[in-house]
Amino acid sequence: LTTLREVALELANNLDLPVLLQQIAEHAAYLLNAYYSGLFLLDAEELFLELAAGHRLPAPWAEGRLRADRGLMGEVLATRRSIAVRDYDPRREAEWLDQPPFSRFLAAPMVLRDRVLGVLIVGDHQPRPPFEEDDRWLLSLLAGQAASAVENARLYQEVRQFAAQLERSQAQLIQSEKLAAMGRLAASLAHEINNPLQAIHNCVRLALDFPLSDEEKAKYLRMADREIKRLVHIVQRMLEFYRPSRGEAEATDLNALVEQVLALTHKQIQQSKIALETEMAADLPPVYVVADQIMQVILNLVVNAIEAMEAGGRLWVSTRREGDDVLLSIRDTGPGLTPEQRSKLFEPFYTTKQTGTGLGLAVSYGIVEKHRGTIEVESEPGQGATFTIRLPLKRGGP
Ligand SMILES: Nc1ncnc2c1ncn2[C@@H]1O[C@H](COP(=O)(O)OP(=O)(O)OP(=O)(O)O)[C@@H](O)[C@H]1O
Ligand SMILES: [Mg+2]
Incomplete structure (x- = not known):
């Protein structure tokens, strides 16, 4: 039964249907020791049988199209049972219709669940011992394999069409x-x-x-x-x-970036009577980021905090590690944010400042997202605001 296993394997691996069906037809002739074989599929209306694969098929079958409600194959379709016939009987010519003479003939329905998809046949002209029960069983098995091959190919085709459609609509959406x-x-x-x-x-x-x-x-x-x-x-x-970033991601010390930003804003902090407190995690692992972009984000957040505390206040800046992430928090004692403000915060051009562009947080959001990180805000009116950036330690870059 090696050949049968081969057929099953080919079925699983090969989705080129015509090639597959041809192989099944040839295996059928070989395994049943028959001269010819043929594999016919029902058309969509189930009115005709179309030749899908054949091996040394005699005329008129080789031409390819038969009525599905006549002849020996019509009988197989109607009963959904295999038939074995010995010795062609010329007197039944009208009933058998277009049936070429044979010495023995075997036909099995290709059944899949409750549907018949076609017929698999084998036969001989030369005198041969008749087909046995074993042969019927074997041909039915092959016919069943052919039926699932047809079904698989159809499903595969559908899946491919669906995937292509999905891809198209996704591109449109973006x-x-x-x-x-x-x-x-x-x-x-x-x-x-x-x-x-x-x-x-x-x-x-x-x-x-x-x-x-x-x-x-x-x-x-x-x-x-x-x-x-x-x-x-x-x-x-x-x-x-x-502007798409041209910067390269590299292992970066987040604490060092924070120090740089605080050095840049030192004067402003002092002038605004803001008390600064920092809490930098010692031995913070390096993050893999585009340093100047992340620095821009930190700068935006620190400047926002300073601008939120016109009458002075307290500014906390802290870094810490949490699992596979590194976190940076910037907290102020300014007026905080109403839920309405919070919902608009990251929108481009949302600003409450005379000279603001409202792009600071929109740009920051984009940068952090590109780094596969997040920005979160915690705030209630009158309670100040805390902005937290979370960046993944796992390398992947923006
Ligand atoms: N720490 C904060 N406390 C209170 N409100 C804030 C804070 N940070 C931002 N906001 C509010 O969010 C708005 C948008 O901030 P964003 O940084 O995007 O723009 P901007 O600071 O107004 O302008 P730009 O950044 O261009 O100078 C601010 O105008 C302010 O109303
Ligand atoms: Mg700003």
């Missing part, structure tokens, strides 16, 4: 989300840019078209200058938001 985000951004950007532009326009017109003293003209031009700087700031932030 694209439309990107477009929607860009659309929203463009709308708010136009708005953001329009205000300072209007102001500049007014200042310049005043300075040019009105009889003003030099001092007054200078005042308006300085106002225009301020607005231009604001525009430049907005555009720079926008570019940061969109």
Whole structure:
């Protein structure tokens, strides 16, 4: 039975249906010691049997299309049982229809669960000993294998179509989300840019078209200058938001980045009468990040905290390890955030500040996400705010 096992193996591995069915037909002739073999499949309407594979098939079968409700094969389909016939009987020619003469003939239905998919046949012209019960059993087995091959191929085809469809709709989704985000951004950007532009326009017109003293003209031009700087700031932030990072990820000491940011903001902290407390975890393992990007995130958070404490306060900065993550927390004693504010915090252009762009946290969020990390906020109105960045220790990079 090696050959049978081979057939089963081929079935499992080979999903090229026509090749597979041809192999089954050839194995059938070989195993049953028959001259010819053929494998016919029912068409979708179940009106005709179509030749799917054949080995030394006699005419007219070799041409390929038979009525499904006639002849010996029609009988097999109707009864769903194999039939073995000895000696072609010319008197039954009309009933057997198109049946070429044979010395012996065996046909088995290809049944899968409660459906018949086709018929597998073997036969001979030359005198041979008749087919036995064993032969019927063997051919039925092969027919069953052929039926599951047809079914597998159909399922496989469906799965592939489904996967392709899924891939297409996913790509569409990503694209439309990107477009929607860009659309929203463009709308708010136009708005953001329009205000300072209007102001500049007014200042310049005043300075040019009105009889003003030099001092007054200078005042308006300085106002225009301020607005231009604001525009430049907005555009720079926008570019940061969109620019794909060229930086390389490398093993980085998070504590060192924090120290750098605190050194940069030292003056501001002092001037704002803010008491600084730090709690850096000793022997913090290095994180694999793009250092200047993470530094930008820390800077944004520290500056936000400072700006939230105009009348002074307390700033805590701490790092620690938690399992496979490294955490950085920045806590202030400012006004905190209402739930409404919290929900808008990371949106581009959300700001409550005169000179803010509202891009600081949006950019930070993007950077941390690229590093497969998270930013979380804890806050209640009047209770200050804590921003926590969580970065994975496992290497993977942004
Ligand atoms: N620590 C904080 N406490 C209270 N409110 C905060 C804090 N951090 C941020 N916010 C609120 O979130 C808003 C958005 O912050 P974000 O950093 O994105 O922009 P911004 O600071 O206003 O502008 P920019 O960062 O461009 O200077 C702020 O305007 C402020 O209202
Ligand atoms: Mg900010």
